[in-house]
Amino acid sequence: MHKILIIDDELSVCQMLEKFLKKKGYHAKSTTSGKQGIKMLKMEFFDLVLCDYRLDDIDGRTLYPELRNANPEMVVIFITGYTNLKVAIELIKEGVYQYLEKPLRPDELLETLESALKLKKRNKSYPNRHETSSVPNQDFIIGKSSSSRELVKTVDLVGPTDYSVVIEGETGTGKESLAQLLHEKSARKDGPFIPIDCGSLSKEIAASELFGHEKGAYTGAYSDKTGAFELAKGGTVFLDEIGNLSMDIQVMLLRALQEKVVRKLGSLKPRKIDVRIIAATNENLRDKVRNGSFREDLYYRINEFNITVPPLRERRGDMSLLINHFITKTAEELGKPVPSLSDEVLEVFNRYSWPGNIRELKNVIRRTCLLSIGSETITSKVLPRHLMEENRGGGETKNFYVGAAKDTHKEVLLAENHTDLRKTAHMAEANHILKVLKEVGNNKTKAAKLLNIDRKTLYQKLKLYQLET
Known part of the structure; x- marks a missing residue:
């Protein structure tokens, strides 16, 4: 039975959490004093500490080193009603597992505890830095938000199989990096991983890139070429933006997957292939099947398993980890000390909607780090104009909608005749949530499950769009 120490200066919170955790099978004890918590840790072993960041006798910044000194293998989770992204980033750098907001939601708390304790068991001792899973030289970071944890479970489940996978998600969410992560977890990891950008290929070039060609097969074919399916023998072919392939190429691809052979352009000789297919799209392939622009038989052939990558706006719990990762990586590339972010910049980052997702975050951080060379702190002066403009406008859609606060079945309407595309998209999202x-x-x-988001994200959106009842 795992032992958990609760430290909170509100006696009612301690009693509530202690009672709740005991019902869930944990051995729990509590105290209202940080200093008393340190004494208890020195006298008794605990697997995890759940601690309020702002205690009457000591704050989390001072308390954390004492907690780690008392038991270096222990997992530490802070809880607070005063969220500060800068503090969260610094604590994560130092090794804190998670930073939860009050009021605590039982399902989120249990998920976090279970995930933390599983990690501790797997590693035997808790790592000094926040654990991440990333593909070498890639930017897909598995964080600790609910959506990220679900993604980890999915990757661990389907990665070792030979299933064909379709990855869906907005531009910039890291679909290719996720595909490479799936490859690394498979029995084909020692084989090639060959990405093909289907969106940039014409019909003739696509056939050549995928299947190869013989010399003289078409004008400009001055020598033989081996296609991706042969080059990737024993490995994985990643077809990015597969929905852009022409119908003729879709037919050739379907035949290759069914027969497990390819024929080079200009040749009748069949060549056996042994590859796993991972495809990606930022479109809805089901809609393309319905409108006749994508073959239904090919869709079911490649879609043995489907993964949806959440956009960055649904991974707010991972922001501190992502920011820290990209700042550290960029500083290493520039050969400069790692800068910190000013409170204003952190606030802008936290409020911005990030339509370009992780790719946009990475690019913004690379730009700001370059413009801040010689300075220890990144300030708002070096931020792109559009980030500051959105932040000055509220950074969100709040105050742009009317008529939803008391009736969750009422349609949200624009308060003014706005033509802003982002605000219109937000209105559509709000109406879909209501539906x-x-x-x-x-x-x-149930609503969060149908919307494919976690409950915390749903509550945030309800508050954002003023839909709370």
Whole structure:
């Protein structure tokens, strides 16, 4: 039975958490004093500490080193009603597992505890730095948000199989990096990983890139070429933006996957292939099947398993980890000390909607680090104009909508005749949330599941769009 120490200066919180955790099978003890918590740790072993960041007798910044000194293998999770992204980043750098906001939600707390304790068991001792899973030379970082944890479970499940996978997600979410992560977890990891950008290929070039060609097969074919399917023998072919392939190439691809052979352009000789297919798209392939622009038989052939990568706006819990990763990596590339972010910059980052997702975050950080060479702190002066403009406008859609606060079944309307595309998209999202809530009788858990987001994200959106009842 795992032992958990609760430290919170509110006695009612301690009693509530202690009672709750005991019901869930944990051995829990509590104290309202940080100094008393240190004494208890020196006298008794605990697997995990759940600690309020702002205690009456000591704050988390001072308390954390004492906690680690008392038991270096122990997992530490801070809870607070005063979220500060800068503090979260610094604590994660130092090894804190997670930083949870009050009021605590039981399902989120249990998920975090289970994930932390599994990690501790797997590593035997808790790492000094926040653990991440990333593909070498790639930017897909597995964080600790609920959506990220679900993604980890999915990758661990399907990665070792030979299933064909379709990865869906917005531009910039890291679909290729995730595909490479799937490859690294498979039995084909020692084989080639060959990415093909289907969106940039014409019909003739696509056939040549995928299947190869013989010399003289078409004008400009001055020598033989081996295609990706042969080059990737024993490995993985990644077809990015597969929805852009022409119908003729789709037919050739389907035949190759069914027969497990390819024929080079200009040749009738079949060549056996042994590859795993991972495809990616930022479009809805089901819609393309319905409108006749993508073959239904090919869709079911490649879609043995489907993964949706959440956008960055649904991974807010991973922001501190991502920011720290990209700043550290960029500083290493520039050969400069790692700078810190000013409070204003952190606030802008936290409020911005990040339509370009992780790719946009990475590019913004690389730019700001370059412009801040010689300075220890990155300030808002070096931020791109559009980030500051959105932040000055509220950074969110709040105050752009009316008529939703008391009736969750009422459609959200624009308060003004806005033509801003992002605000219009937000309005559509708000209306979709209302529709789903109505379908499930305002059950937030069911609604979050249907919307493919975690409950915390749903509550944030309800607050953002003023839809709370």
